[in-house]
Amino acid sequence: MASGNGEVIATYQEPVPGWIDNFYGPTGVIAGAGTGVLRTLRADPTKVANMVPVDLCVNGIISSAWDIAERFRTEILPDPEIPIYNFCTEPNNCITWGDFTHTTIKFGSMYPTMKAIWYLCYASNPNIVLHYLSIIFLHYAPAVVCDIIAVLIGRKPRYACRHVYLFFFFVPFSPFC
Numbered sequence: 001m002a003s004g005n006g007e008v009i010a011t012y013q014e015p016v017p018g019w020i021d022n023f024y025g026p027t028g029v030i031a032g033a034g035t036g037v038l039r040t041l042r043a044d045p046t047k048v049a050n051m052v053p054v055d056l057c058v059n060g061i062i063s064s065a066w067d068i069a070e071r072f073r074t075e076i077l078p079d080p081e082i083p084i085y086n087f088c089t090e091p092n093n094c095i096t097w098g099d100f101t102h103t104t105i106k107f108g109s110m111y112p113t114m115k116a117i118w119y120l121c122y123a124s125n126p127n128i129v130l131h132y133l134s135i136i137f138l139h140y141a142p143a144v145v146c147d148i149i150a151v152l153i154g155r156k157p158r159y160a161c162r163h164v165y166l167f168f169f170f171v172p173f174s175p176f177c
Contacts, residue, residue, distance in 0.1 A: 006050045006051065006052040006057075006087065006088045006089070007025045007026050007049070007050060007051045007052070008025065008051075008052060008053075008054050008057055009025065009026050009027060009051045009052065009053055009054065010027060010053065010054065011053055011054055011055040012053035012055055012056055013055060014055040015055075020054075025051075026049070026051055026100065029041055029100075029104065030104050030108070033104050033105070033108060033120055033122035034104070034108045034112070034113050034116065034120060035113055035115055035116050035117060035118075036116045036117050036118025036119055036120060036121075037117065037118070038122060039118075039121060039122055039123070039134065039138035039139060040122070040123055040124075040125055040131055040134035040135060040138055040139070041101075041122070041123075041124050041125070041131075042124075042125055042126070042128065042131040043097040043101075043124040043125070043126065044097060044124070044126035045096060045097050045098030045101065045124045045126065046096055046097075046098060047096060047097055048089060048094045048095070048096055048097075049089075049094070049095050049096060049097045049099070049100045050088050050089045050094070051089065051095070051100075052087060052088065052089065056087070057087060060085065060087040064083075064085045067083070067085075068083065071083075097124050098124065101122065101123065101124045104122065105120060105122060108120045118142075140160065142159075143159035143160040144159075144160050146159045147159050147160050
């Protein structure tokens with residue numbers, strides 16, 4: 001059963017299937033893994049990934065506003081309790097973070113991007129210590145080596161700073177995994 005907050009993802013149908021205007025949350029994981037930038041994510045592969053398309057969220061907000069208006073219009077004494085609406089994954093139609101990882105790798109390998117800087121190799125680590133060790137050895141160490149090579153050949157170092165940014169980009173996302 002799904003629990004916790006839902007992660008908003010690309011549209012299901014409206015205005016077009018797959019529309020998104022940012023790389024936050026699961027969309028950023030897919031983009032990061034597909035380009036080889038993201039190698040590890042702190043997530044429990046057995047937990048439900050409560051992802052909901054943005055167009056369905058908007059439809060839910062509109063429906064809840066309509067429901068409130070109808071309740072107020074039809075009741076003589078409106079209920080003083082404020083209703084709480086929850087929109088999340090249905091228990092019989094959910095995906096785990098392990099399934100999400102497997103699907104990301106499957107389709108990322110079938111349809112690789114031309115902008116990849118590294119081969120797609122991505123894992124979910126529920127253990128915080130293993131996750132941070134993976135960050136050090138799979139993110140920072142290669143970035144520092146690339147920056148050292150860049151300095152030696154007269155170019156500006158740029159990878160280590162980007163990986164620090166990447167780390168802080170995904171820290172707020174990890175409680176949902």
